[in-house]
Amino acid sequence: MDSWLVWLEARNPHRIELGLGRVRAVWDGLKGQGFDVPTVVTVAGTNGKGSSVALLEAILRAEGYRVGAYTSPHLIDFTERMRIEGVDIDPDGLVAAFTVLHAQPGSESLTYFEWATLAAFIAFSNAVLDVWILEVGLGGRLDAVNILDADLALITGIGLDHQAILGPDRPSIAREKAGILRTGQPAVYTDLSPEPMIPEVAEAVGADLWVSDRDFSLLPGSEGWVLKLPMQPDGQVWPNPALKGRHQIHNAAGVVALMRHPRNPLSVSDASIRLGLETTVNIGRFEIWSYQDRLIILDVAHNQESVRALIDNLMTIQDKNDTVRRVAIFSALEDKPIEAMVSIAGSYFDTWYFAPLTGMRAASARRLRDALATVGGAGVVNEMGIVPAYNQALADSAPGDQIVIFGSFLTVSAIRPELIRAGAHLV
Incomplete structure (x- = not known):
């Protein structure tokens, strides 16, 4: 594994070439070899992506689903980017994925992030999982994970970041993030100051989008917090997430709203949501x-x-x-x-x-x-x-x-x- 990671670092991890042509061509070749995709949840945004992925992962695993989570960047070890059933990918699994990808025509043209993304897809497919949770690395529309049509989408808060690549202002950046939305897809946008561009894109593509403070809202409490949904106008009380920080309640609200979206294809009980909220771990966040x-x-x-x-x-x-x-x-x-x-x-x-x-x-x-x-x-x-x-x-x-x-x-x-x-x- 160490030799593979040295080789991967030599590919220049800072090279950014947004676009789906290269990575889609390689993935199409892999699909022909039997690499299947189950239910996909894609998470985009500027802040709160990693925490939201961790919350989704804990909730879905509590329900009994076999889950893979792909995140970036890593803190200590590259294997943190790919979790299978709550555990960082083991060296043998990573080497196996790299070996398959290296043999695929066109893989030599991939960027560092594109390589990591397809390696995660291979490893997750080999593990025969029920759900893949994929964190967008940069933007959304042209990010490598967006070669897959997500079954559910979550967009977290939008901020000014990577402006040289994504655009000079929030509307421009929001448009890029909204690129993960699809026709008929249940989606949630959670932001303290929702950017109008996101629902505009959702309407244009036909995504079934819930927007914070428009379609759902939360009220903090001393023993938990209340989430109000269209079908529950009086709200329901949920426990505070194990993740520290008041902002994590807002992240949790977006995740629970997505799980309770009427078009969510995944069945999730209240008990699993509660257990997931109370047991989520995400290193490096407060x-x-x-x-x-x-x-x-x-x-x-x-x-x-x-x-x-x-x-x-x-x-x-x-x-x-x-x-x-x-x-x-x-x-x-x-x-x-x-x-x-x-x-x-x-x-x-x-x-x-x-x-x-x-x-x-x-x-x-x-x-x-x-x-x-x-x-x-x-x-x-x-x-x-x-x-x-x-x-x-x-x-x-x-x-x-x-x-x-x-x-x-x-x-x-x-x-x-x-x-x-x-x-x-x-x-």
Whole structure:
């Protein structure tokens, strides 16, 4: 497996060539060899995709379905991208899928993400599953997973991300995300500020779309939350999801609404929905660790909307006496709105530690220094990297302090193994 992954990395994981021609041609060849597709659920959006996939996976597995989940990017290991029955794909299964794909005519033209996507399709087909849950990597309309006509579709919140590729504004980005919609397909769009472009596309293609606050709504409560649906105007109470963060209730509402859509071909009981909500796990999303009497908080917040959600979640664990020092460890990729992200969170933290990531797409130390200047508070740029910055913050902090690591999947993935090795534990 390691040799295959080295080979795959050499294909340039940062190359992006949106379009379905290459990947569809290779998949058509594979279908002729007997690779079958069961019920497909496709999840697109800017924020909340990974959590929504995890919620769907837990609910459907609780009902007894055999489920495969495809997500990206991974935090630590490539095998995280493909889960079969709740477990990361085993090395033998990944090697088998890569071997089949490598022998397929046209596979040499695939991008890194297209290769990973078709490898997931092969592995899932080999595992004989009931449901495939597929997370869109970028956009929707021209993303590799969209070669399959999803039986159900979920579109999460739309934000400004990848604008050079998807378009300059929310309507343009929304149009790309809406590319996963199909005629007659049950679909749900959950967004705190729904973009009109999504229902416009749904109407044009004939998708049966439910929109947040138009067709369904939620009311938070002390012991759970209430979801109101067209056939249940008085609402139904559901338990808070195991995933931490107030925004996860909104993600859960979209997932439950999709499961309760009258055209959903999958039968799912209330008991399975409850069990799934209460047992969902998704690493790197507002994870709270305890180490040396400090709270270490990991979050893959990597754009303005997710940073706002992070701050909102941090406020829920704010010390009532306001005596806790809050320290930020931050880094991001060059194409992210670094200055805006830092400005949003600037006043919340007492001290900032910046450090450059590795790789061609990483923001430079100079840009991080410029971003630090926008904070207007105490801070330092550690040019040695994320782990040295974390060690520096840990040494400078005191018992009771909170250390928050965010800004990129790569930022979190650098620290999470350090916490495990050090014996930190999840709260």
